[in-house]
Amino acid sequence: MASVANPTQGRPAMARLRRVSTVARILCITAAALMAFGAVWLWRDPEQLAAYARSTIGVSAPVGPLSERGYWAALAIGLVPAGLFIAAMLRLSNLFGRFGRGQVLEEENAQRLVRIGWLLTAMGVATPLTRAAQSVALTFDNPSGQKQVAITLDPGMFGALAAGAALVAFGLVLKEAVRLADENQSFV
Numbered sequence: 001m002a003s004v005a006n007p008t009q010g011r012p013a014m015a016r017l018r019r020v021s022t023v024a025r026i027l028c029i030t031a032a033a034l035m036a037f038g039a040v041w042l043w044r045d046p047e048q049l050a051a052y053a054r055s056t057i058g059v060s061a062p063v064g065p066l067s068e069r070g071y072w073a074a075l076a077i078g079l080v081p082a083g084l085f086i087a088a089m090l091r092l093s094n095l096f097g098r099f100g101r102g103q104v105l106e107e108e109n110a111q112r113l114v115r116i117g118w119l120l121t122a123m124g125v126a127t128p129l130t131r132a133a134q135s136v137a138l139t140f141d142n143p144s145g146q147k148q149v150a151i152t153l154d155p156g157m158f159g160a161l162a163a164g165a166a167l168v169a170f171g172l173v174l175k176e177a178v179r180l181a182d183e184n185q186s187f188v
Contacts, residue, residue, distance in 0.1 A: 036082070
């Protein structure tokens with residue numbers, strides 16, 4: 001089924017679908033851009049980075065002037081969940097673009113939705129692992145007794161896992177719905 005439009009829905013329905021899809025695409029691209037901007041903003045300001053290390057990562061050891069290797073290691077590690085989120089938002093934006101063109105009930109969309117769900121799930125899994133690795137990177141040049149591994153869990157991580165699982169499940173259901181619709185279409 002390549003198109004959502006049919007004679008009973010007409011142009012107003014397609015116009016609404018285009019508007020909603022355009023707004024959703026803009027929001028997805030904005031979310032991806034904000035994540036990229038936030039990563040740059042955080043890592044350029046040592047005070048913000050120290051506050052992030054204490055509050056988000058959970059480092060209680062002093063985070064003084066970072067060594068170059070500690071800074072770059074923590075930055076590179078932190079880009080993993082940020083990159084997964086950005087990739088998910090850009091893929092979601094592309095999916096809404098397909099919806100805006102009337103390509104709604106298609107197996108390709110179901111597969112895309114499953115991939116987006118797995119990206120968000122991976123982000124939810126990567127986040128606590130990343131923060132633990134960042135805590136090590138941020139403190140491995142500290143004097144003995146001030147090095148730390150911090151394990152933190154937060155609602156955002158669980159939200160990413162839940163959203164990812166929901167999108168994977170919805171994608172699988174959509175794939176089955178498309179298959180059934182195609183099967184029913186062949187009987188008519």
